[in-house]
Structures are given as structure tokens and as C-alpha cells.
Amino acid sequence: MEHVHLAAEEDDLYSGYNDYNPTFDSEELDNDAGFQQAVRTSHGRRPPVSVITDGAARPMTAVRAAGYSSAMTRGSTFDPLGQSKGPAPPLEGKSEDTPDEKVKILEKKVNDLIEESCLAHGHGDLQLSLDRAKEAGRKERALVRQREQSGNADHINLDLTYSVLFNLATQYANNDMYAEALNTYQVIVKNKMFSNAGRLKVNMANIHFKQKNYPKAIKLYRMALDQISNSHKEMRIKIMQNIGVVFIRMGQYSDAITSFEHIMSECPNIKTGFNLILCYYAIGDRERMKKAFQKLICVPLGIDEEDKYIPPNVSTSILHPHYKALAEKFIMTSAKLIAPAIEATFAAGFDWCVDMVKSSQYVELANDLEINKAITYLRQRDFNQAVETLKTFEKKDSRVKSAAATNLSFLYFLEKDYDQADRYADLAMTADRYNPAALINKGNTVFVKKDYEKAAEFYKEALRNDSSCTEALYNLGLTYKRLGRLEESLDCFLKLHAILRNSSQVMWQLANLFEMLEDPHQAIEWLMQLITVTPTDPQVLAKLGELYDSEGDKSQAFQYYQESFRYFPSNIDVIEWLGAYYIDTQFCEKAIQYFERATLIQPTQVKWQLMVASCYRRSGNYQKALETYKDIHRKFPENVECLRFLVRLCTDMGMKEVQDYATKLKKVEKMKEIREQRVKSAREGSARGTRREGSASSDSGHSSHGTSAKGERLSAKMRALPGSNEPYEASSQRDIDASYVDPLGAPMERPKTAAKKRNEEDEFADEELGDDLLPE
Numbered sequence: 001m002e003h004v005h006l007a008a009e010e011d012d013l014y015s016g017y018n019d020y021n022p023t024f025d026s027e028e029l030d031n032d033a034g035f036q037q038a039v040r041t042s043h044g045r046r047p048p049v050s051v052i053t054d055g056a057a058r059p060m061t062a063v064r065a066a067g068y069s070s071a072m073t074r075g076s077t078f079d080p081l082g083q084s085k086g087p088a089p090p091l092e093g094k095s096e097d098t099p100d101e102k103v104k105i106l107e108k109k110v111n112d113l114i115e116e117s118c119l120a121h122g123h124g125d126l127q128l129s130l131d132r133a134k135e136a137g138r139k140e141r142a143l144v145r146q147r148e149q150s151g152n153a154d155h156i157n158l159d160l161t162y163s164v165l166f167n168l169a170t171q172y173a174n175n176d177m178y179a180e181a182l183n184t185y186q187v188i189v190k191n192k193m194f195s196n197a198g199r200l201k202v203n204m205a206n207i208h209f210k211q212k213n214y215p216k217a218i219k220l221y222r223m224a225l226d227q228i229s230n231s232h233k234e235m236r237i238k239i240m241q242n243i244g245v246v247f248i249r250m251g252q253y254s255d256a257i258t259s260f261e262h263i264m265s266e267c268p269n270i271k272t273g274f275n276l277i278l279c280y281y282a283i284g285d286r287e288r289m290k291k292a293f294q295k296l297i298c299v300p301l302g303i304d305e306e307d308k309y310i311p312p313n314v315s316t317s318i319l320h321p322h323y324k325a326l327a328e329k330f331i332m333t334s335a336k337l338i339a340p341a342i343e344a345t346f347a348a349g350f351d352w353c354v355d356m357v358k359s360s361q362y363v364e365l366a367n368d369l370e371i372n373k374a375i376t377y378l379r380q381r382d383f384n385q386a387v388e389t390l391k392t393f394e395k396k397d398s399r400v401k402s403a404a405a406t407n408l409s410f411l412y413f414l415e416k417d418y419d420q421a422d423r424y425a426d427l428a429m430t431a432d433r434y435n436p437a438a439l440i441n442k443g444n445t446v447f448v449k450k451d452y453e454k455a456a457e458f459y460k461e462a463l464r465n466d467s468s469c470t471e472a473l474y475n476l477g478l479t480y481k482r483l484g485r486l487e488e489s490l491d492c493f494l495k496l497h498a499i500l501r502n503s504s505q506v507m508w509q510l511a512n513l514f515e516m517l518e519d520p521h522q523a524i525e526w527l528m529q530l531i532t533v534t535p536t537d538p539q540v541l542a543k544l545g546e547l548y549d550s551e552g553d554k555s556q557a558f559q560y561y562q563e564s565f566r567y568f569p570s571n572i573d574v575i576e577w578l579g580a581y582y583i584d585t586q587f588c589e590k591a592i593q594y595f596e597r598a599t600l601i602q603p604t605q606v607k608w609q610l611m612v613a614s615c616y617r618r619s620g621n622y623q624k625a626l627e628t629y630k631d632i633h634r635k636f637p638e639n640v641e642c643l644r645f646l647v648r649l650c651t652d653m654g655m656k657e658v659q660d661y662a663t664k665l666k667k668v669e670k671m672k673e674i675r676e677q678r679v680k681s682a683r684e685g686s687a688r689g690t691r692r693e694g695s696a697s698s699d700s701g702h703s704s705h706g707t708s709a710k711g712e713r714l715s716a717k718m719r720a721l722p723g724s725n726e727p728y729e730a731s732s733q734r735d736i737d738a739s740y741v742d743p744l745g746a747p748m749e750r751p752k753t754a755a756k757k758r759n760e761e762d763e764f765a766d767e768e769l770g771d772d773l774l775p776e
Contacts, residue, residue, distance in 0.1 A: 099150035106143040110136050114167050126175050133171040140164045162194050178207050198227035214250045237267050253279045268299045274330040289338045297360040335369055367400045402432035409441040421445050436462040436469045452479050486517055504534045520547050538568035588615040606636045638668050
């Protein structure tokens with residue numbers, strides 16, 4: 001505080017400001033000897049002034065901006081970066097002649113070839129992939145020689161050599177060149193410089209498995225297993241699973257069971273559990289089948305730790321859809337496999353499986369198993385039990401109820417109980433209006449009642465719910481065909497053909513529609529496509545023959561009719577056409593074999609036997625013709641045509657029996673006249689009765705027309721037979737006996753259904769049983 005000066009009241013606060021200090025007098029600096037000495041000393045130590053190329057003196061202070069000078073010479077420009085000097089000279093390129101550069105270039109080429117090989121394999125071009133792998137091998141060997149020549153043999157890139165050899169072996173195996181692949185793998189495995197190369201023995205074992213050399217495959221799998229440490233648990237499990245599969249192929253189920261049981265105890269998974277059940281089923285061990293099934297349904301789905309915190313209302317199947325679907329498929333297949341074997345009856349076995357599934361994480365599969373139980377009843381032809389089983393689902397949730405009702409509708413439809421089929425189709429639609437199978441079944445029940453417009457509406461609704469429903473599209477095309485809307489039907493089947501490229505049913509319908517549209521050339525084209533899919537279908541070949549015949553191409557028609565006869569020698573239409581063809585071409589001897597076969601097929605039809613006799617007579621073998629006519633007379637003593645030819649032949653051959661046959665002929669002709677008179681009288685009496693009624697109603701008109709048509713058919717039959725002075729020719733196709741039923745029916749007109757193929761033309765495809773279930 002002693003240094004603090006307190007101003008007294010009498011002190012002047014502003015005193016001293018006007019006092020002059022001579023030190024700050026700049027005017028006297030020139031006369032200040034000390035200052036001048038300091039200036040001279042400092043000036044002597046200054047650096048010399050530098051001159052910039054543009055003539056301006058370099059500034060001594062850092063205040064000015066670099067490159068700027070207020071004293072620039074006349075004509076100079078502002079160029080702080082020196083760009084006025086021109087571009088910089090190009091960099092000198094590295095010489096590729098040095099050994100190191102050559103090595104680097106070769107390494108890059110080898111890596112590029114390996115990459116190209118892998119990409120080609122990914123695109124499915126196996127040959128190109130192999131060529132690139134071979135070229136990479138050649139380049140890699142050139143690279144090794146280059147290193148050796150440059151004295152860098154110790155710096156060989158082992159990873160690159162391994163990659164080249166491994167890729168080459170893989171591509172050999174992909175191209176089924178197993179010997180070369182094994183040799184290449186052997187080179188890798190024997191080289192001690194490659195670490196973990198012993199694992200490739202798994203690949204070698206896989207090749208031996210493909211070659212069905214199972215003992216060698218097991219040996220290599222076990223060698224690979226010995227070289228893999230226990231820390232690689234997942235790989236060891238996969239190798240043991242392969243060993244078990246090989247034992248199954250060898251039929252050594254006990255050894256396979258040992259491998260699978262070890263896996264299920266260490267790291268259980270769905271595939272191994274399923275294979276274990278198959279092994280127990282193969283040896284017939286009921287109790288162990290049950291235990292294995294229980295283990296299978298307890299296999300965890302592999303949910304991650306984070307998934308455990310997902311709310312319970314979110315299904316884990318959404319997170320793991322593929323694995324979940326695979327697990328359900330294996331469980332369903334296992335249940336269907338072991339159900340008949342684990343209990344006295346398959347029903348009891350199914351019930352046990354259902355109970356086990358209900359208490360597991362796959363509880364939703366229980367209903368599907370129950371439906372499969374009904375399907376099994378159906379396969380055993382036990383329709384009543386199948387129906388009873390499906391009826392138990394009527395009070396279940398909507399999805400299961402809809403599936404069961406759909407199957408019930410299908411069953412009743414097969415039994416032609418259309419009322420019940422319609423009832424359950426309605427029930428299925430009520431439970432799930434968006435079920436396309438239920439809509440199809442409803443449309444089918446309406447279709448059989450010939451309400452085609454309404455049926456088309458149901459099929460359209462099914463397509464709106466599921467645009468990929470081929471059954472609905474097929475049935476819609478048939479419905480339009482029945483309605484006469486051929487263009488719309490054609491459009492449906494063309495769309496269906498785009499989905500089902502190799503469907504014989506669709507191709508047949510397209511050919512038939514083009515034939516109805518009077519476009520035989522298009523019909524022939526579709527049938528030609530069809531025989532590439534079903535080359536041995538006699539109905540298709542016969543249809544091609546018919547179309548070519550209608551076009552006047554007899555040679556092509558003959559070829560296809562002949563092929564049809566070769567595959568199915570019992571089609572009476574084909575037999576008749578071929579016989580008539582040989583008669584027209586004056587080869588009656590060849591026609592005989594076809595008419596003889598027709599005689600075997602229809603022994604009660606006299607026309608075929610008359611054709612045989614006529615062929616013998618035309619070919620000049622009168623003796624054989626006479627014997628044939630006599631045999632016909634014994635079987636058909638009242639046949640007028642046979643007697644006429646007997647009289648004619650006996651007369652020509654001068655035989656004594658001519659008088660007997662002439663007498664019989666007169667008697668038969670007289671009886672024939674009497675019958676014709678009776679028919680004529682009956683027809684006239686019917687006509688008089690109609691006129692007496694004085695009614696011109698449509699019913700009477702139809703009845704009269706039917707009687708007249710019947711009479712016309714009778715007279716047509718009589719006129720079709722040859723007279724005494726003309727040979728017997730082949731009758732037209734319409735004269736074939738209508739009672740004859742083609743054993744094959746009309747297979748191509750019918751749709752494809754899993755349960756049954758119906759015999760009616762333009763039948764519609766019913767929904768398959770169990771459509772909503774997992775595939776078997």
C-alpha cells in the first residue's frame with residue numbers, strides 16, 4: 001500500500017500532461033549521436049537487396065501479398081502460379097523390361113483369368129469356365145519360371161498357385177471330368193506347403209460319391225475328418241452327415257444310424273433327424289421311429305439372440321420362412337411315412353403323430369396332418385372314412401374349414417352327388433371367399449347343370465383371386481367352348497399355353513379349336529407340336545391322319561394312321577381307314593389283315609367278315625373267298641349279301657350247291673320283303689294317327705321326325721350293303737357299330753386331374769384333393 005498514492009483534495013488531477021520529454025523529439029534524431037550509431041550498425045548487417053526477374057525489387061516486409069508488387073515493370077502480367085511458362089513435362093513411364101514388372105503383369109493376368117473362369121461358371125458356361133481355368137494354369141507356370149530366372153524363387157506366391165489349382169480342379173469336376181479333377185486335387189493335397197489342404201479330401205470324396213465308389217468316399221471323408229480340429233464343429237458335423245448318407249446308399253443302415261445319432265446328440269438339425277427316421281423305418285424299429293420323430297419336432301429353428309426379444313404376437317416364421325417351410329415339409333413327410341408303421345392301423349399312427357405335433361412348436365401342422373389322414377383314406381378307396389374325417393373340420397378356424405370343405409366338395413363331385421358338392425363348395429366359399437379352389441368347385445357344380453354363363457363368372461372370380469390358377473383358366477376356356485364363343489376360348493388356351501408350355505391337354509384343345517374355326521393348317525401345326533410331347537399317343541396320330549385326309553394328302557394320312565395303328569391296334573376307325581386305303585390302291589391282300597383284326601374286335605358285326613371275303617375275291621383267291629362266305633353263312637344264316645355272293649361264286653365255279661344257296665336266298669329275300677312291308681305299314685299308321693290328331697305341335701313334329709329318322713337309318717344300313725352285281729366296298733366311318741367303345745377313349749380331350757380322368761369330351765378340371773396342403 002506504500003506505493004499507492006492517494007490524491008489529496010488540493011492535488012491537480014490533470015497536471016503533468018503538458019510536460020515535454022526530449023527523447024521523443026524526432027526532429028533532433030539527426031543530432032542524437034547514440035541513435036545514429038545504432039542506425040549505422042543495423043544497416044551494416046542488412047542482406048543485399050534482391051531483384052525480381054520482372055524488374056521489381058523484392059519487398060522486405062511480409063505485409064504485401066506474395067507475387068504482388070506496386071512497382072511492376074511496364075508490360076508485365078499478374079501470374080502468381082507461373083502458368084505462363086507452359087505445361088509441365090510428362091512423367092517418365094516405368095520400364096516393363098524389368099523382371100519385377102514382368103512378374104506383376106503376369107500375376108494380374110492370372111488373377112483376371114481366375115475371375116473370368118468363376119464368372120463363366122456363374123453364367124452356366126462350363127466349357128468356357130474350364131478353358132479359362134486351364135489358361136490360368138499355363139500363365140501361373142510361366143510366372144513361376146519367370147521368378148526362377150530372375151533369382152526370386154523364394155518369393156513364389158503360394159496363395160496364387162493354390163487358387164489356380166483349386167479352381168482348375170473345381171471346373172474339371174463341374175464338367176464331369178472326374179479323373180482330371182482327382183489328379184489336380186491330389187497335387188494340392190500332397191504339397192506340404194499348402195496349409196489346411198487336407199480339407200480338400202472332402203471334395204475328392206464327393207467326386208467318388210458321384211462315381212458311386214462309396215467305400216473310397218467314406219475313406220476320404222474319414223481322412224478329412226481326422227485332419228479337422230474340434231474347433232471347426234460345424235464342418236465336422238457336415239462331414240459326418242455325408243458319411244451317414246453314403247452308408248444309406250450302401251444299405252448299411254446301422255452304420256448310418258450311428259453317424260446320425262451322434263449328430264443329433266451334438267448338433268441336432270432337421271435334415272439329420274429326417275434321415276434318422278428313414279433309417280429306423282428301413283430296419284422296421286417302431287419304438288426308435290417314435291423317439292426319432294419326437295427329436296425331429298424338438299429341433300430348434302435356429303432363432304438368433306436378437307429374435308428372442310421380438311414381441312410374441314410376431315411370428316418367427318416371418319423371420320425364417322425358408323427354414324420353417326423346410327422343417328414343416330420334413331415333419332409332414334415323416335408323419336405320413338411312419339404313421340402306418342408305428343401302430344396297428346395307420347389311423348392310430350396318424351393320431352399319435354397329431355398328438356405329438358400338437359404339443360410341439362409346430363402346432364399349426366396338426367390340422368394339415370388330419371387332412372392328410374383323410375387323403376390316405378381316399379387312396380385306400382375308403383370314401384366314407386375320408387368324408388367323416390373331413391367333416392370334423394367344419395367347426396375349426398376358417399382356413400382349415402375352407403380346405404376341408406373344398407376337399408369334401410371334390411369328393412362328392414367325383415361320386416356325382418352334385419347337390420352335396422354344391423353345398424360344401426358354398427361352405428368353403430363362406431369360410432374363405434378368396435379361396436380359388438372353392439370357387440372352381442362351385443363353378444364345376446354349376447357347369448354340370450349347364451349354366452355355363454354362371455360357371456364362367458365363378459372361374460373368372462377364381463382368376464381374380466389367383467391369376468396363376470391354371471385349373472380356372474382351363475375350365476373357363478372349356479366353358480366358352482360350350483357357349484360357342486370360340487375366339488374367347490382360344491384366347492384362354494393360348495394364355496394357358498404360355499404358362500404350361502408342355503401341357504398336352506392344352507395343345508389338344510388348341511388344335512380342336514382351330515379345327516372348329518375351319519383352320520386345318522393351324523390345327524395340324526398344334527398337333528405336330530403335341531406329338532413332340534406325346535409321340536406315342538394313338539389318338540393324336542389318328543387325328544393328324546384325319547386332318548391330312550380331309551386336305552387330300554393321302555400319303556401323309558396313311559403315315560399317321562399307320563403309326564396310330566402300331567401303338568394301338570384296336571381303334572376300329574383307324575383299322576377301317578387303312579383297309580379302305582389298301583383296297584383303293586389295289587392291294588387287297590394287305591387289307592385282309594386289318595379287316596381280320598376288326599373281326600376279332602367286333603365278332604358280331606358281319607360287315608368285317610364280308611370285307612375279308614370280298615378282299616379274297618378281288619385278289620382272285622376264289623376258293624378262300626368261298627370258304628369265308630360259307631363260314632359267314634354258318635354264323636349269319638339270314639344275311640342276304642352273303643347268300644348272294646355264295647350263289648354268284650358257286651355259279652361261276654360250277655358247283656352243285658348253287659341250287660341250295662339260291663333257294664335259301666329267295667326265302668331270305670321274301671322274309672326281308674315281309675319285314676319291310678311291316679315297317680312301312682307301321683310308319684304309315686303312325687302318320688295317319690298323327691294327322692287324325694290334327695295337331696301341328698312341336699312335340700308331335702319332333703316325334704314324327706324321330707321315327708322318320710330311324711327309318712332312314714334302317715334303310716341307310718340296308719343300302720350300305722352291296723348288291724349282287726357289285727363288290728362290297730368299305731363303308732364310311734359313320735357306319736361303324738355305335739356299340740363299340742374305344743378302350744382308350746378320348747384321352748386328349750380330358751383335362752389333367754390328380755384324382756381321376758373322366759371320359760366325357762370337354763370335361764372340366766376339378767380342383768385337386770388337398771390343394772392347400774404342402775406338396776408330398
